[in-house]
Amino acid sequence: MNRRAFLAKRQCSNTRARTGRLLTRHGEIKTPVFMPVGTQASVKAISPGELLALGAHIILGNTYHLYLRPGHELIRALGGLHRFMNWHRPILTDSGGFQVYSLAPFRKIYEEGALFRSHIDGSLHKLTPELAIEVQEALGSDIMMALDTCIPYPCPEKETEAATDLTTRWAQRCLEARTKPGLLLFGIIQGGMFRHLRIRHTEQLLGLGFDGYALGGLSVGEPKEILFEMIECSRPLIPDHLPCYVMGVGTPEDMVECVSMGIDMFDCVMPTRNARNGMLFTSFGRIVIKNARFALDESPIDPECTCYTCRNYSRAYLRHLFMARELLSYRLNTIHNLHYYLNLLSEIRSAIERDDFSTFRKNFFSMRNVR
């Protein structure tokens, strides 16, 4: 294990919300943090300069995608992912396990690893825990994720248990495979929607000694109560000196709730993907920009927003760009949505720092019911 990478800073008096700092080779990350998703060595529709201007501390890269195209050996030869894509702040890479499950047209799980076909050209590949680490080390990831095996939702107990146990063995192999201790490695806690499996898996992975822990296999279609219940199974077991990340969460509302449960890190394609579909986040809820009522609307997306898009463009223009399928539409919408997410996390951190998170949370939810 690394020299302690995470420092808890301020603890909320009323909830388990907390601030902290996560130290990586490419600098410090203030938590709780949202990580924009940069699937194929690019956060879709925007530039690294725009990410910096938005205040992004860290982005996520997808091992599955980069392994298939352009290939990790190519990125290694070109000096790593940071240099390749001109992003010099931290990068977390996932393990590829989820994309093998969700994207590959064929997949079979063996003890050794996951056999799958590429969604790009149908070619056959085998992703093992050792390869997952090799790829992430080649990319030069600041935070690597251990390879996990994902299951459908819902999934029977026996199948869930087998997949969870396999994830434990793969986690152990990931720890053994790593050759660069300077890169952080997080374990992924699975266990489906079964309390006892979640608890057991948390204990098993804690025993292995990762630099941080992610809760995986969540936000896959289960009801919110179950999402929060599963987080509750694992989160209290994880010691305060370790960062805790819920993968794939989520909506602004979910993130606020998860922060109150002690979660430090988030990632989700929602702000970027929804932007490209014309769904925009505002302080008073979501709007769909193609709606005809915006055709002559000179106001910005959100009068309270300070993002580049809201400072410079009207809803009418953004609606026009979207209807005309202009490329600028995707960029301006993405900037707005990521600003919303990153600003929300920034406000959450400030609220926790001044020990006012409970009020913040109450106001956050009341705003959304009022309008």
Add this chain to the structure above:
Amino acid sequence: MNRRAFLAKRQCSNTRARTGRLLTRHGEIKTPVFMPVGTQASVKAISPGELLALGAHIILGNTYHLYLRPGHELIRALGGLHRFMNWHRPILTDSGGFQVYSLAPFRKIYEEGALFRSHIDGSLHKLTPELAIEVQEALGSDIMMALDTCIPYPCPEKETEAATDLTTRWAQRCLEARTKPGLLLFGIIQGGMFRHLRIRHTEQLLGLGFDGYALGGLSVGEPKEILFEMIECSRPLIPDHLPCYVMGVGTPEDMVECVSMGIDMFDCVMPTRNARNGMLFTSFGRIVIKNARFALDESPIDPECTCYTCRNYSRAYLRHLFMARELLSYRLNTIHNLHYYLNLLSEIRSAIERDDFSTFRKNFFSMRNVR
């Protein structure tokens, strides 16, 4: 006619190349100038801020597109095209004549105007000279173009003559239709590929008294010799105190040649469209970024280029973005190609100013043969 809008500045000693200044309500344009095409109230893939950084003096908007979507009345109600799209330098709008010819799935020309169906929804519209001016005034164009009627290439003499004569009558009606003399209005010289029709039409339109003249119906598939021959028919007839614009030209090589013939203004979709197709302009010719030989190439597109893309990204990364169809690909390629075009015109202006254009032109063409 307006108070003189154009000031010729420096005349090349060896060719008809010249520099000048064109004065508009939104500021001064240094000529010779290239105008990036902003078809649907957006120069595809880039922002107004990027256009400013690239040193664009003026952009072109398409009357046909903006009339159909979002509609000129909407843009008028929102304060005009400059405000709508957040671009506060000059805008030239074309008349819609060429798009009615090239894009509409149905078109019929009458004395009154052109009846056509929208390429978006098949709806029926009638574009008259009066409507072309009404739309352009509603947009708040700085330089409006008179409505012309376009013909195929090749086209028989009789048909060409009839279309050219109709364009003269429409030109007269455009002059009479205008209600805002502060906006400049250029006539479009047609005449197909017939010398005598080109000469006659030039004289006819000069007699009507426009603020400037465009040579239309060129760069439509004819051999280069004919393009230059047709320009030669008209250009010498146009007085020095009037700006002269060749529409839809063209390649870097064509622009250099046209400048030597006394052309002041250019527009073309080539730099932006080719960028989105992965074809990039360099000081040593064109490159196709998807070529496999760039997969591991760490150098910029053009080592001599100072654009944002070349300062920050490798050919390898740009190839990856293009292969992965990432939106950032289109932006970075567009920035590079527009930089190439705008920088070329800037170098041309400098060369003319120091009366060194002949040498510049010789070097320009020898560079392209060497590598």
